[in-house]
Amino acid sequence: MFSLGAMSQKVYATKTGQISFDATGTCAEAIKATNNQVDSKFVDKSGQIVFSVLIKGFKFANALMEDHFNENYMESTKFPKADFKGFITNIASVNFAKDGIYEVSAKGTLTIGGKGKEITVPGTITVENGKPTIKANLSIPLTDFIHGSYIGSQISSNAKATIVCKYE
Amino acid sequence: MKIVFKKQLLVLCLVIMATCKMAIAQDVDLFKSLDEQDKKDKANQTDYTTAIFKTTRMINGQSIENVGSGVLDVKISHRFTPINAGAKGLWGLDGANMRMGVDYGINSKLMVGVGRTKFGLFDGFAKYKLIRQSTGKVTMPVSVALSAGVIWSTDKTGTYNNYTDRFNYSIQAIIARKFNDYVSLQVVPTVIHYNSVEKSSIPNNFYSVGLGGRLRLTKRVNLTAEYYYRITKPDDFTYAGSKPVNCLSVGFDIETGGHVFQFHFSNSPDMNDRSFINETVSKWNVDAVRFGFNIARVFVVNKPKEVKL
Numbered sequence: 001m002f003s004l005g006a007m008s009q010k011v012y013a014t015k016t017g018q019i020s021f022d023a024t025g026t027c028a029e030a031i032k033a034t035n036n037q038v039d040s041k042f043v044d045k046s047g048q049i050v051f052s053v054l055i056k057g058f059k060f061a062n063a064l065m066e067d068h069f070n071e072n073y074m075e076s077t078k079f080p081k082a083d084f085k086g087f088i089t090n091i092a093s094v095n096f097a098k099d100g101i102y103e104v105s106a107k108g109t110l111t112i113g114g115k116g117k118e119i120t121v122p123g124t125i126t127v128e129n130g131k132p133t134i135k136a137n138l139s140i141p142l143t144d145f146i147h148g149s150y151i152g153s154q155i156s157s158n159a160k161a162t163i164v165c166k167y168e
Numbered sequence: 169m170k171i172v173f174k175k176q177l178l179v180l181c182l183v184i185m186a187t188c189k190m191a192i193a194q195d196v197d198l199f200k201s202l203d204e205q206d207k208k209d210k211a212n213q214t215d216y217t218t219a220i221f222k223t224t225r226m227i228n229g230q231s232i233e234n235v236g237s238g239v240l241d242v243k244i245s246h247r248f249t250p251i252n253a254g255a256k257g258l259w260g261l262d263g264a265n266m267r268m269g270v271d272y273g274i275n276s277k278l279m280v281g282v283g284r285t286k287f288g289l290f291d292g293f294a295k296y297k298l299i300r301q302s303t304g305k306v307t308m309p310v311s312v313a314l315s316a317g318v319i320w321s322t323d324k325t326g327t328y329n330n331y332t333d334r335f336n337y338s339i340q341a342i343i344a345r346k347f348n349d350y351v352s353l354q355v356v357p358t359v360i361h362y363n364s365v366e367k368s369s370i371p372n373n374f375y376s377v378g379l380g381g382r383l384r385l386t387k388r389v390n391l392t393a394e395y396y397y398r399i400t401k402p403d404d405f406t407y408a409g410s411k412p413v414n415c416l417s418v419g420f421d422i423e424t425g426g427h428v429f430q431f432h433f434s435n436s437p438d439m440n441d442r443s444f445i446n447e448t449v450s451k452w453n454v455d456a457v458r459f460g461f462n463i464a465r466v467f468v469v470n471k472p473k474e475v476k477l
Contacts, residue, residue: 011196029426029468039205041198050198052205056215061471063236063273064426071219072387077349080215081206085199154425 009045010096012132014038017165019053023142027154031065033058040134040165047091049106051084051163073146074113082112084119094125094132101126106136112145123163133166210304217301220311220346221354223428223464224271224279224295226380227394227417228436228444230315232344232354234297235273238470243269243283247437247460250450260458267439272469283439288322291440293338301345313342319440333364338441340378350384358396360442367404375399376445382421390421392432396445410449419460430462 017038023031035057042049055076060066070076086108088094094102102125109116123136140159221231224241235241249263269283269291277297284290299312317338324334337360344354356378365372376398383391394417405412419432435456436448450456 009196011198027425041201043196043198048196048198050202052202054213056218062426062466062468063239063276064466066236067219068423068425075349077215077217080210083202083206085202 009043011041011043012167013041014165014167017051017163019051019161019163021058021140021159021161023156023159025154025156029062029065031060031155033060033066033069035059038163038165040167042088042134042167044091044094044096047088049084049086049088049108051165053082055080055082075147079112079114082110084108084110088125094127096127096130096132099127099129104134110140112140113147115145117144131167134163136163137161138163212305214302214304214306217303217311217346220301220344220352221380221382221392222390222421222423223430223462224281225430225462225464226354226378227392227419227430227432227462228415228434228439229356229378229380229394229396229441230293230295230313230340230342231380232297232311232313232342234277234279234295234313235271235466237273237276238468239273240467240469241271241273241281241464242467243267243271243281243462243464245269245439245460245462247434247439248458249437250454250456250458251433252455265437265439285439289319289440289443290322291317291319293317295342310343310345312344315340315342317441319442330364335363336442337361337363338445340441351381353379353381355379356396358441358445360446362442365405370402370405371400373400374446378445385420388423391418392421392430393418398446407447407449412447412449413451415444415448416452417460426466428462428464430464432460433457434460 016036017040018034018036019038020032020034035053037054037057039052040050055074056070058069060069086106088104088106090104094104104125105120105122107120110119121136121138123134126133126135138161140161142157142159221233223231224233224235225231245267247265249260251259253260253262265286267283267285269281271279271281273279278294280294282292293315295313295315297313299308299310301311302308319336321334339359340356342354342356344352346352358376358378360374362372376396378394378396380394385391396415398412398414415434415436417432417434419430422429435450435452436444437458438444438447
C-alpha cells in the first residue's frame, strides 16, 4: 500500500516556516516583525501550495508596536490568520530526486485581514538530500489589506516580506 | 468493496500525515484541508486578549496593562489648577502639579516604575500580571493583575518627623475585561496603608474600590473614565483641613505610534495612589475641576531574544 501511494504524489509540510516583513517608512523606528510558525504544505505533482500564519504570532521588538499592529491594522481578533492558497505553476521543472536550486513561480490568492487578492510570486525551491526549501520575496501592498487609516509615510505602503520554509 | 478499501487507505494516509508530516496520499486538496485546519485551530488555540486599555495608567491610577518586556516607558504628567481661573489664568494652565517617571517591563508579566511628584514626593511600584483574559482552548473571562506601590514624602512638616512615618503603601488587585473592541472595564479593590496617622481614631488602612472604563471612539482615540469609591471614611480624617471626597476623572487617550497622550478632567490635583484616592478634597464642579495630561513615550531598551530581525 505504501508503494502504491508513493507512486502517486507526496505532500511536503512544515509548521515552523519563517516569514518576516519590513514596512519601515520614514519613521525613525524600524517596523519589522518575524513569525517562526508558518504552517505550509505543498504537493509535488500538482504544485498545489498553501501557507497559513497566525497574525498574533508576528513578534516585534517593540511590544507596543505589536499591540498596534494587532489592534489598529490587522484586527487580528476578527481575522486571526492570513493565508495563501495557490499553485506552483512550473512544478514539473523541479526534480525532487536531484539536489539543486530550481526557479519557480506561484500563483494564487493571498488573504490578509479577510481581504483576498490574486498574486504571482517568484521564488526558489532548493532540494537538499531530498528535502525541499522554499524561499520567496514578495511585496505586499498594504492599502489592499490593512484596516483603517495608517500614518502617511511613516509606514511604507509596500511591506517587503521574506519567506523561508524548510519542508519535511 | 473498492470503496471500503479507498476509505481505509485515506484513513491510513491521514494517520501518516499526522505522524510523519510527510504524507503519502491520493487526491489531496490542500485548500480544503487548510480550511478544516483553521476551524480546528480556532477551538484548539488560546487567543489571549490584548490591548484592553491603551496604556499602563487608567488616568490617575494603574490600568491592567503592562509595558512590554524590555520596554522603557517615560511618563510626564501634569495636573493644572482649576479651570475656573478663566481666560485671565489661562483656564488653570498657569499652575501645575507635575510627575516625572519611568516604567520598565522586566518581562511580559512584571513591570516596575519610579517617579517623582512636586514637591519631593517619590513613588515606586511593581505590577504583576496574574491571569490573562482569553478565548479558545483556555477561556478566561477576565485579566487580573496585582500592583504594589510605595510613596515616600521628603516633606518633614506636621507630625511626619520620623523617616518611617513618611511612607505610605498601596496594594491593588486589578480585574479587567475587554467586552469587545469598543468597551473595556476594570474594577480595582485597593488598600492604602499609612505608616503614621494623626489620631488614634484614624485607621492605618484605608479601603477603596476603583472603577475604570474605556469606550473606543476611533482606532486611535478612547474615551476613558476612572472613579474611586472610598469605603473607609473616618469622621475625623481630613486633608488640608477639608473632608475628602471621591475622585472622578474623565478624559481621552490618543495614541500616535510610540506615544500615548492622555488628556483629562479631574477633581484631584494628584497622581499618587494615596493622594488622589484618599486626599481629594474638591467636589466635581466648575470651581474644582482641572485639566491634566499624561504623555507616555516608549523606548525599546532590551530586545526580546526570540525576535531576530
